[in-house]
Amino acid sequence: MNGRKDAGQTQGPLRDGGPGSPAPPLLAVEEIRVYYGAIQAVRGVSLDVRERELVALLGSNGAGKTTTLRTISGLFRPRSGKITYDGADLTKLAPHRIVAAGISQSPEGRQIFGSLTVRENLLLGATPRKDRKGLGGDLERVFDLFPVLKERLAQAGGTLSGGEQQMLAMGRALMARPRLLLLDEPSLGLAPLMVRRIFEVVSRLKAEGVTILLVEQNARKALEVADRAYVLETGTVVLSGTGLELAANPEVERAYLGA
Amino acid sequence: MSASEFGQQFVNALGLGSIYALVAIGLAMVFGILRLINFAHGEVLMLGAFAAYYFAAAGLPFLVVVLLAVLTTVAIGLLMERVAYRGIRGAPDVALLLTSLAVSIALQNGALLAFDAQPKPFPTPAAIQEQLTVGGIQISVTNLVTVGVALLLMALLTLFVTRTRLGTAMRATAENAMAAQLMGINLSTVIVAAFAIGSALAAVAGILWGARVGRIEPLMGFIPVLKAFVATVIGGFGSIPGAVVGAYLLGFGEIYLVALLPGELSGYRDAFVFAALIVILLFRPQGILGSSEPEKI
Ligand SMILES: Nc1ncnc2c1ncn2[C@@H]1O[C@H](COP(=O)(O)OP(=O)(O)OP(=O)(O)O)[C@@H](O)[C@H]1O
Ligand SMILES: [Mg+2]
Numbered sequence: 001m002n003g004r005k006d007a008g009q010t011q012g013p014l015r016d017g018g019p020g021s022p023a024p025p026l027l028a029v030e031e032i033r034v035y036y037g038a039i040q041a042v043r044g045v046s047l048d049v050r051e052r053e054l055v056a057l058l059g060s061n062g063a064g065k066t067t068t069l070r071t072i073s074g075l076f077r078p079r080s081g082k083i084t085y086d087g088a089d090l091t092k093l094a095p096h097r098i099v100a101a102g103i104s105q106s107p108e109g110r111q112i113f114g115s116l117t118v119r120e121n122l123l124l125g126a127t128p129r130k131d132r133k134g135l136g137g138d139l140e141r142v143f144d145l146f147p148v149l150k151e152r153l154a155q156a157g158g159t160l161s162g163g164e165q166q167m168l169a170m171g172r173a174l175m176a177r178p179r180l181l182l183l184d185e186p187s188l189g190l191a192p193l194m195v196r197r198i199f200e201v202v203s204r205l206k207a208e209g210v211t212i213l214l215v216e217q218n219a220r221k222a223l224e225v226a227d228r229a230y231v232l233e234t235g236t237v238v239l240s241g242t243g244l245e246l247a248a249n250p251e252v253e254r255a256y257l258g259a
Numbered sequence: 260m261s262a263s264e265f266g267q268q269f270v271n272a273l274g275l276g277s278i279y280a281l282v283a284i285g286l287a288m289v290f291g292i293l294r295l296i297n298f299a300h301g302e303v304l305m306l307g308a309f310a311a312y313y314f315a316a317a318g319l320p321f322l323v324v325v326l327l328a329v330l331t332t333v334a335i336g337l338l339m340e341r342v343a344y345r346g347i348r349g350a351p352d353v354a355l356l357l358t359s360l361a362v363s364i365a366l367q368n369g370a371l372l373a374f375d376a377q378p379k380p381f382p383t384p385a386a387i388q389e390q391l392t393v394g395g396i397q398i399s400v401t402n403l404v405t406v407g408v409a410l411l412l413m414a415l416l417t418l419f420v421t422r423t424r425l426g427t428a429m430r431a432t433a434e435n436a437m438a439a440q441l442m443g444i445n446l447s448t449v450i451v452a453a454f455a456i457g458s459a460l461a462a463v464a465g466i467l468w469g470a471r472v473g474r475i476e477p478l479m480g481f482i483p484v485l486k487a488f489v490a491t492v493i494g495g496f497g498s499i500p501g502a503v504v505g506a507y508l509l510g511f512g513e514i515y516l517v518a519l520l521p522g523e524l525s526g527y528r529d530a531f532v533f534a535a536l537i538v539i540l541l542f543r544p545q546g547i548l549g550s551s552e553p554e555k556i
Pocket of ligand 1: 041066
């Protein structure tokens with residue numbers, strides 16, 4: 001099952017790859033196992049995200065991508081394994097402390113607060129922020145990325161279209177001013193034009209220096225923008241490498257790029 | 260029913276509905292956030308009334324009595340959250356329900372030991388016990404005060420949940436606790452706030468109930484909490500506005516039912532209320548005002 005696991009991903013001092021990357025990763029997930037009751041959904045996943053990197057996490061339905069992201073956010077506790085962020089152990093922190101530490105998430109299915117206004121949704125994203133004065137500027141930054149949200153400010157979140165809700169979910173996550181942004185299937189169920197817009201924003205955020213861990217089923221698009229990617233299958237990492245490497249890999253091609 | 264009798268009962272029903280509303284808000288708030296039906300909420304009300312009784316016995320002015328009773332009750336509510344409910348957060352609904360029944364029974368028995376089963380006369384200030392006559396209609400000042408206090412508190416609560424960051428965080432958590440945590444909202448803060456607000460309102464309800472009935476006793480919380488439960492079911496469990504509407508519907512239904520029923524049947528008023536509950540649940544399990552969204556997982 002793990003026979004294809006990239007040798008570069010094993011434990012040890014070489015984990016971060018060869019020369020030229022001496023800095024420890026911003027996020028290091030080490031051999032986490034996560035269960036739903038008796039069912040093991042994540043079976044020893046390890047992955048790294050370095051500062052300013054855009055890393056994609058790919059895999060088919062039920063592979064454990066969402067479970068991995070939620071565990072990083074502290075919603076689930078791994079039964080074993082460890083998650084470190086910026087050198088500190090996150091594994092036992094409550095979710096709100098993880099957000100305060102600089103990791104925010106745009107969750108699968110958007111999870112907008114439908115009865116709250118767009119403004120309230122956005123401001124809730126800034127909950128851990130101490131510098132309340134900076135909020136106006138951050139709202140402007142979100143409107144710059146997603147101008148339509150500005151027109152919808154007073155509207156209830158539940159009245160937005162699917163694409164607008166996705167923008168709101170991402171804007172809300174950005175209001176925390178994250179150092180690491182977790183995006184869970186931001187393009188799911190959106191029209192092609194909207195998918196393009198979302199990916200443009202992802203690239204722009206990367207260019208602005210935000211570190212991103214992106215979960216996608218749209219492997220082709222994800223591999224285009226990602227520096228590196230991991231492929232998950234039934235709860236384990238089966239492949240990893242740079243975006244280019246994986247895009248050229250015949251197995252990935254067959255299983256995820258629908259060639 | 261004569262016109263003046265109708266008017267009298269109208270104010271009476273508003274008063275009863277107001278008390279149910281104050282109790283139901285706390286139930287709905289805690290349910291919305293924790294999925295916990297807190298039957299011990301009735302005992303919180305009872306303890307609020309007893310706290311007022313003892314503070315009044317110490318000879319303090321009534322407003323001070325109310326303030327101290329509310330603070331004491333909030334402390335009790337928070338202790339209850341800490342001791343009984345924090346450890347079982349996220350447990351299956353049945354476990355939560357059984358725990359709250361256990362807490363309720365434990366508090367009832369503790370109160371029976373501490374306060375004695377014998378009812379105590381409630382020290383309602385004389386000014387509130389009077390009757391006014393307006394246009395031939397007799398109105399009890401207790402009812403007027405009850406309605407006024409309830410409306411004031413509900414207005415303040417509305418301001419709080421719509422205008423403050425904590426209030427907004429509470430609404431967000433009630434709608435989607437997982438997403439709220441991803442926003443960096445501290446779940447414990449929100450839960451503590453819900454218990455604090457609910458307990459404060461229950462204390463006020465206990466005092467108003469004491470003033471209405473004239474006496475208090477350790478098992479007095481049972482009926483109001485059951486009625487508040489019915490009110491929240493009518494309103495669609497977890498919705499605060501729904502619970503308030505349900506509470507007033509129930510208050511009116513109950514008062515007019517008693518007024519219209521022949522004397523020998525009015526003793527069965529509670530049976531009628533619960534029969535109505537069963538009928539509602541059969542035909543509209545999501546409550547009269549609730550939307551038919553699927554159960555949260
Ligand atoms: N709440 C849950 N209870 C029990 N099992 C669950 C739960 N959530 C997910 N699972 C199971 O855990 C495994 C991993 O699910 P997860 O949602 O992490 O996968 P995913 O890679 O995000 O899939 P998708 O592409 O469909 O979003 C699946 O087998 C799924 O059925
Ligand atoms: Mg998923």
